[in-house]
Every structure is written in C-alpha cells, then in structure tokens.
Amino acid sequence: MKLLESIRLEIERLQQTRTFKTETLIESEQGPIVRVGGKDVIMLASNNYLGLASHPRIKEAALRGIREYGFGVSSVRFLCGTLTIHRRLEEKLSEFLGTEDTILFSSCFSANEGFFASIVNERLGFEEYRDVIYSDRLNHASIIDGTRLCRAEVVHRKVYEHSSVENLRELLETDRNTGYRFRMVATDGVFSMEGDLAPLPQLIAAAKEHGCLLFVDDSHAVGVLGRTGRGTPEQLGVHGQIDVLSGTLGKALGGAGGGYIGGKKDLVTFLRQKSRPYTFSNSLPPSIVMAAIEALKLLDEDTGLVERLRRNTQYFRKHIQQLGFTILEGDHPIVPIMLGEASMAMDMSNALLAEGVYIKGLWYPVVPKGEARLRAQISAALDESILNRALSAFERAGKRLAVI
Numbered sequence: 001m002k003l004l005e006s007i008r009l010e011i012e013r014l015q016q017t018r019t020f021k022t023e024t025l026i027e028s029e030q031g032p033i034v035r036v037g038g039k040d041v042i043m044l045a046s047n048n049y050l051g052l053a054s055h056p057r058i059k060e061a062a063l064r065g066i067r068e069y070g071f072g073v074s075s076v077r078f079l080c081g082t083l084t085i086h087r088r089l090e091e092k093l094s095e096f097l098g099t100e101d102t103i104l105f106s107s108c109f110s111a112n113e114g115f116f117a118s119i120v121n122e123r124l125g126f127e128e129y130r131d132v133i134y135s136d137r138l139n140h141a142s143i144i145d146g147t148r149l150c151r152a153e154v155v156h157r158k159v160y161e162h163s164s165v166e167n168l169r170e171l172l173e174t175d176r177n178t179g180y181r182f183r184m185v186a187t188d189g190v191f192s193m194e195g196d197l198a199p200l201p202q203l204i205a206a207a208k209e210h211g212c213l214l215f216v217d218d219s220h221a222v223g224v225l226g227r228t229g230r231g232t233p234e235q236l237g238v239h240g241q242i243d244v245l246s247g248t249l250g251k252a253l254g255g256a257g258g259g260y261i262g263g264k265k266d267l268v269t270f271l272r273q274k275s276r277p278y279t280f281s282n283s284l285p286p287s288i289v290m291a292a293i294e295a296l297k298l299l300d301e302d303t304g305l306v307e308r309l310r311r312n313t314q315y316f317r318k319h320i321q322q323l324g325f326t327i328l329e330g331d332h333p334i335v336p337i338m339l340g341e342a343s344m345a346m347d348m349s350n351a352l353l354a355e356g357v358y359i360k361g362l363w364y365p366v367v368p369k370g371e372a373r374l375r376a377q378i379s380a381a382l383d384e385s386i387l388n389r390a391l392s393a394f395e396r397a398g399k400r401l402a403v404i
C-alpha cells in the first residue's frame, strides 16, 4: 500500500538522519534518582522542577481526590463533568496568576490550540474581518499549531525574530492602518531550548501602544521563576499585567498533566462556550485536580522549594562552568551545555548515562546546525551531594571525550 510504504520510508529517513526519537524505559517514580536498566541514575532531564511529581503531600492529595471524588468524571464540563474542585482549582490558579478567571484544559497543548482557534475564528458581530497574530520564531509547537487552526483566509500569521521587540515593532508599525480587527502578540514566557526569558515589559509596552492583546505561555516558569514561583511576569516585575496567560500542570505543578488559560472574566466565559478542546473533551480527573490545588497551597505557604530550586540552579551553573563546559548564561533551571556537533551531544549523553546521569541531547533540526547541546534541567528535589556526583560524572565523561 502506498501510504504504508511512504511511512516506512519516512521512518528510515529519520533513522538515517539520526533524528528518530527513542524512548528510554524508566522503572521507578520520577524523582532526583530514577531506575534505568536496573541501575539508579541521577535525573537531569525532567520538568519536575519542584520535585512535586513524587512529593508525599502531592501523592496523598491525589489519593484523596480518588477517595472523595472517584477516579474519573466520565463527562465533559458542561454535561456533568464540573466538580466543586474544578472550580476551586480555577479560583486558586486565578489568585496565583493574578488573573480575573482561569479555565482548565486537559493539557497546555490543547489550551493553546483551543485559545487561538476559538478567538479568531468567530465573526463576533463583524461581517468581514481579518485578524493577525504576531508569533515569536521560537514559540512552542502548541502555539504554532494553535495559530494554524485559525482560518488562513482571514487570520494572518506573522513571525518575528526571536525575542526581538524591534522586529515586532516594525511589523506592528507596518500594519498600523491596515484595518485588522484583532491583533495579538504570542510568546512563550521561557523558551525551552535555551531557558531564556521573553522581554515581557517591552512586549507589554509594544502591545499596549498598538492595541494588541498579549498572550504568554508560561509553562516553563510557573512554580519556577519569581520570588514566589508565579512565573516570568513575577520575575520581570509585571505580575498581573499579561492579557492572557497559558500554562501547564504537567511540569513544576506536579507533572501529571493538565493546562489552563487565565485572563479577563469575559474572555474565560467565552472560551467555556466556544473552545472546542474544552467543550468536547473530558474534564480533568479528581486526582490531578486535588494534587494541583495542593501544589498551589504548598507554594502559598512557603517559598522554600522555589528558593531551593534557585540555589541548586546557581550551584550547577557555576560548577559546570568551572569544569570548563560552555553553557548559555541565564537564571533558569534549563541549562544548555553547548557541544557543537550532534555526534558529540549523542556521545556525551551516552557516556553520562554510563556514569549514572540521565540527560538528553538536542541537535539539528531541533536547534540550529552546529549548536548541538545537552539540556540539563535542575530540580529542587536534587541536593548538593547529588549535584556533586553529577558534576563528577560530567568531569569524567568530558575529559574522556576531550570536551574539557
């Protein structure tokens, strides 16, 4: 059959170009140490930034969710899938993020898809209209796909250079009198390949000046950045000033799954009516909802985990550089360790696994040619002795492969 033959050829191409993604089997819970192939290794590749994926309070809250509300809700929200705890979580998220209201989705991927498609595909009283979305070149796949779901004949998608407010302003200026109905700027808060932050204060100013709505996906920053873990806006001094914030419960806030959009009350009400992944897909299971409420309580009570994450990140960044590795500077627990060629990233990743450290490499086409890297992700679940063991493994592997 033609289709299956084409699929086989594409799989072969991925394997030949060494872009085929392999999946490593983890034999334990997600934590600072995981079991792989019967051996304990240090985990430096997960988004488990606060260590909540296996935190006793979070696990107990999830079990409480099952005991009190059962395993599943067997419904979408508007039929019989809205439990009191769904609303409680939405209210807690709104408080935490500084938004008027928040709506839950089954993931941040579907939140982003559901947002763009429902906002710009509606006529909303306009007979004829054209909308435009300005999107950072390095935005996450879910923003790209979300904007692709918009009807191409009426929604223009324009990409600005990564984090370049200057380039964005040029595009905004060019479009000043072109009669667009809605204009939106969309950006990640933290970009996952480099761990760098979007210039939110400048983006807010540019969006305001041009009457644009600013959308920020803060998946890698909520629970991570800012003094109290409220994300990139808190870190950059603009908490509560973003028009639309999306994010995930699948990273720092427990790591199981789930996503959300926060914004003005009317916008959230509108999404409840019109956003198809919300309307036509099951609501989040009680275990995840209760665990996320507990995660937010934990962050409210005490900033200890966020501080520990910050200390661990600073410690690792400082010492990996002292060993002679080149990293991309920054404050985020995503630490890209630059190695150049893809083959070196693959060899280092394998050598480190043999040394007891689990870390993944990234290479072209995920990052530009010649900029292959290992991406370390630091967690509050790690401690100094584990970090020291990881750093010794880096030293041995780096010397053996002549990287340092």
Ligand SMILES: Cc1ncc(COP(=O)(O)O)c(C=O)c1O
Pocket (backbone or CB within 6 Å): 106, 107, 108, 109, 110, 140, 142, 188, 192, 217, 219, 220, 247, 248, 249, 250, 257, 258, 259
């Ligand atoms: C910036 C960003 N947005 C969205 C997502 C998707 O989140 P979820 O796993 O909740 O779908 C990710 C996950 O990789 C991400 O990094």
